[in-house]
Amino acid sequence: MLPVQKQHLPLSFRPRTTVTLLSLRRHQCRLPTTRFSTTAAAAAYSASNAAPFAVEEYLVATCHLTPAQALKASKVLSHLKSPSRPDAVLAFLSGLGLSDADIAAAVAYDPKLLCSEVERTLAPRLAELRDIGLSPSQIARLVLVDPARFRRPTVVSKLQYYVPLFGSFDNLLQAVRSNAYLLSSDLERVVKPNVSFLMECGLGACDIAKLSLPVPRLITTNPERVREMVERAEAVGVPRRTGMFRHALLAVAFLSEEKIAAKVEFLKKTFRWSDAEVGIAVSKLPLVLKHSKDRLCRMSEFLITQVGLEPEYIAHRPALLTYSLERRLMPRHYVVKFLKENGLLEQDRSYYTAVQVSENVFMEKFIRPYKEAAPSLAQDYAAACRGEAPEPNTGSASV
Numbered sequence: 540m541l542p543v544q545k546q547h548l549p550l551s552f553r554p555r556t557t558v559t560l561l562s563l564r565r566h567q568c569r570l571p572t573t574r575f576s577t578t579a580a581a582a583a584y585s586a587s588n589a590a591p592f593a594v595e596e597y598l599v600a601t602c603h604l605t606p607a608q609a610l611k612a613s614k615v616l617s618h619l620k621s622p623s624r625p626d627a628v629l630a631f632l633s634g635l636g637l638s639d640a641d642i643a644a645a646v647a648y649d650p651k652l653l654c655s656e657v658e659r660t661l662a663p664r665l666a667e668l669r670d671i672g673l674s675p676s677q678i679a680r681l682v683l684v685d686p687a688r689f690r691r692p693t694v695v696s697k698l699q700y701y702v703p704l705f706g707s708f709d710n711l712l713q714a715v716r717s718n719a720y721l722l723s724s725d726l727e728r729v730v731k732p733n734v735s736f737l738m739e740c741g742l743g744a745c746d747i748a749k750l751s752l753p754v755p756r757l758i759t760t761n762p763e764r765v766r767e768m769v770e771r772a773e774a775v776g777v778p779r780r781t782g783m784f785r786h787a788l789l790a791v792a793f794l795s796e797e798k799i800a801a802k803v804e805f806l807k808k809t810f811r812w813s814d815a816e817v818g819i820a821v822s823k824l825p826l827v828l829k830h831s832k833d834r835l836c837r838m839s840e841f842l843i844t845q846v847g848l849e850p851e852y853i854a855h856r857p858a859l860l861t862y863s864l865e866r867r868l869m870p871r872h873y874v875v876k877f878l879k880e881n882g883l884l885e886q887d888r889s890y891y892t893a894v895q896v897s898e899n900v901f902m903e904k905f906i907r908p909y910k911e912a913a914p915s916l917a918q919d920y921a922a923a924c925r926g927e928a929p930e931p932n933t934g935s936a937s938v
Contacts, residue, residue: 718755741780776822824857870923
């Protein structure tokens with residue numbers, strides 16, 4: 540048949556018998572061919588009229604998203620025509636040890652994850668991350684924190700840089716939860732210049748890692764802004780390469796000069812400090828700039844009005860402002876005042892001393908020695924720590 544079909548002879552040279560034979564054979568084959576064509580056409584018609592891939596339903600039934608999450612995610616997955624690729628991605632994620640709830644969270648956070656090619660993207664990334672020492676469970680946690688960055692090839696070099704800087708993979712992951720820009724920022728143009736500059740200012744890798752939690756964008760922001768932060772930290776009286784510099788940087792990060800100046804004026808007014816005194820207080824405790832105005836007002840009212848401390852005394856001991864007013868300052872003031880009023884404690888014994896010691900030391904020096912002279916003092920102190928004001932003189936001093 541095939542040689543005959545390929546011949547292109549004029550009709551006058553074609554044998555009649557051959558034409559008749561071919562015609563017969565065509566006729567004989569017409570029925571099976573017709574049946575096959577009809578079946579294929581029916582299948583094509585059925586496929587064309589079948590319901591399209593329901594992305595939103597798939598997200599709820601297979602990925603375990605809530606209807607609201609599925610509706611939102613389906614808007615970026617409307618181009619999907621079949622579940623084949625999402626199914627492969629789900630199998631890959633399950634193989635990492637992720638639970639249904641984990642997978643749902645990852646897909647809700649990054650719906651485009653379902654469009655990934657397992658063989659060309661996800662599997663190679665998994666192999667690369669294993670090669671740099673990450674365990675399967677660590678990789679799974681990385682996927683949960685930032686599935687979009689996990690898919691990118693640059694994640695490998697960034698992890699190689701960040702893990703030593705932050706001290707451990709767990710520390711890094713905690714920082715990434717606060718600042719997703721860590722895995723997207725340019726290492727060479729942004730992160731490394733910032734880290735290098737901060738180290739020149741006397742901060743170690745541990746300091747930078749600690750700062751990156753309360754100030755998430757410290758090392759991912761524009762390097763020029765980081766230099767401005769350092770200048771503002773020095774302007775509040777804390778030089779570089781000093782032990783307090785990290786705290787100063789934390790206090791002024793992302794605060795404008797105007798806001799810092801306004802907070803300094805508020806401190807002067809609230810604690811009745813001179814320019815020199817507020818300078819001393821801020822240089823000793825830069826984080827006082829981050830305290831709320833309400834807290835500072837309550838602290839001033841208690842320490843100056845009730846305890847009777849001088850503004851200058853507080854300025855030189857700003858650590859007083861770091862303690863809990865209700866759970867530490869007030870209960871210990873009650874104890875010290877009671878002991879002095881009953882002649883059980885020297886009048887020159889410092890309230891600041893009683894405040895700054897640990898709870899065990901306070902009990903050892905200010906409560907237990909007076910168990911017989913003031914039997915209910917420990918009980919009253921415990922009540923004060925709970926916010927319950929003891930009755931006057933319930934310490935029951937016997938002297």
